[in-house]
Amino acid sequence: MSSTSAFFFFFASTFLYANAFNITRILNLNNEFSTFNNLLSQTGLASTIDSRQTITVLALSNDAMSLFSDQSTEDNKKSLSLHIVLDYYDIKKLKSLNKKSVILTTLFQSSGQAKGQQGFINATVMNNGDVMFGSAVRGSLLDSKLIDSVATHPYNISVLHISSYIPIMNPEGPSDHGSSSTPLPPQPPNDDDYTFDEPPSPPSSTTKPFVAAATAATAKPPSAAKANTTTSGVSAINAPDLAFAFAFVISSFWFFMTV
Template sequence: MSPSTSALILVSAVLLLSSATTSAYNVTLILEKYPDYTEFNNLLSKTGVADEINRRQTITVFALSNGHFGDISSKKDDVQKRIISTHVVLDYYDVTKLKQYNTSKGPLTTLFQTYGQAKGQQGFLNVVVKEGEVFLSSAVKGASMDTKVESSVASQPYNISILSISSPIVAPGIDGALSPASAKQPNAPSPAGEGPAAAEGPKQEEASAPGPEGDGGATADGSSELSPNANSAAVKQVMSGFGLIAAAASFVAGL
């Protein structure tokens, strides 16, 4: 076999590995199907948060419909990115799973926490379930608990869940204009035993249980499932890609 043919095999193996590690979803393409979320989708792309979402395998996005942005659009670009990244949780949650959320696990970890810019609990969200409704807030002490999870927009168990919320979640101090002490008190206090977890030392999120394979149709919360879980297939493709690369490299070295 000629050197040029060997090189072609090696390039093909690299391309195979690259395709195997591609995300199982594209949040921008998903939201393009829903005109009510055009502004939110544009903001995800503008800030680069969409690319960061697409590089992950398991994610929940709390999306704002058009006209529910408050004053986010008037803030500086870097502040917009900080705020939007707190609307992205590093685990899969649909409405049903949130309603069963156990506060003893601690607050939810957001994408903003990974930036290394969060002060105190700015990178975490608290969850309160009150009379069958789910409310969210920043885990910063004194943050307002008035953002309600309204419905599921789209989901692909157990990779991505997009949930509609009633108002922005803005951590006190995240825009440099507020301090945690000046934040207003929660508007929707939780009943005993269901309040936000203590701010210090959030526990690590437990991994989501894998869903049933070949599970199509509607999800548990009534949203439409986009496609089956692609994690196991992607892992097999990655291992296959590494095997091809190793074999091609060994062959080229022997020429």
Template structure:
């Protein structure tokens, strides 16, 4: 009797993967419609950060204009660019309304860089402060850091999945220019473990489905 339900269970599981894939956001596809951020978008692909952003359910991207990105990329190698851009990916949802309603006027929020294991102390956090006159400033959460960047405008929101907002200048945390680049090792290990467990549950036929819907 249990064997009769196996094909149905596998089919339903496959449909759930399709549904997840269909509803997932795609940061590079979204930014393709905004040529002012084409350089930023290109480096999300080059650094593979786009894949990490797309794998998150709730996220905020602090994008930089082509001018700001060109100045940044002219000075640093790709590994450093990846560090910096990781600090511009917030692991929470911030739209313009939320930015102007920050409790007590300031907050520290976790970034994608914090998940790399290369961020001691507050290096992987960003300080968001609602200043007087409606201005919202951004900076490193490391004590003594300046709030050198500010909110410029909203780009795109898919509540409460992904928010994309433009800031005036890159956030450069002390030490991030010399820190090791984020590694994909932990993500690869998680995928291997996931595949192993699911193959044990659903059988080796699951391997092909995994390749299509997870690895790709």
């Protein structure tokens, strides 16, 4: 085996080891989560969690699992998938929000079955320092409290103990929680790190061509030759120039390969 192959094998093995975890074994260390653990296996979510490189599981203790005994396996899968966040969040990271709210994307959102903001949950640091969770659907309450950390493996998996389940809310409004005194914005977030109290970013120079294009649309149309020279403020590349650039790159690559 060459030194290059040996290095690659060592790197790949180290990477796989660093990213390997088993949610069933993690939860087996604490009988308090036995019901939650069993349902993850029954619904197939355990293997889904293990296949992810970065994940946060909001675990429920046995005394908070009564709802799930009356639901079908499919409904349990939907409910539990809302408690699986597609990013790494430990207590330190959540506490560092500094009394801000953050929208978290869950496995339920990635399933394609969520409507509106159903697949997102809101995590907020309260004035007293508590971290509260709730549905990101407008009008939902934040009534699930972060209790403690069950296990962490930065930055692959974090298992957090929360006080109560987070319901899948009706996207048209609250289904069983009533109204919230601090309603959420109606628009879905773009990513996991969206915070409600961040000021909007100032317009960048890259947005100006689009404004100009919108203004030009209401004016007299330019000539066809002029319209083909620019697209959203970026010069168009002619076919001969593109072919020359491609040939130059290929020839340079071949030269360095033969040296």
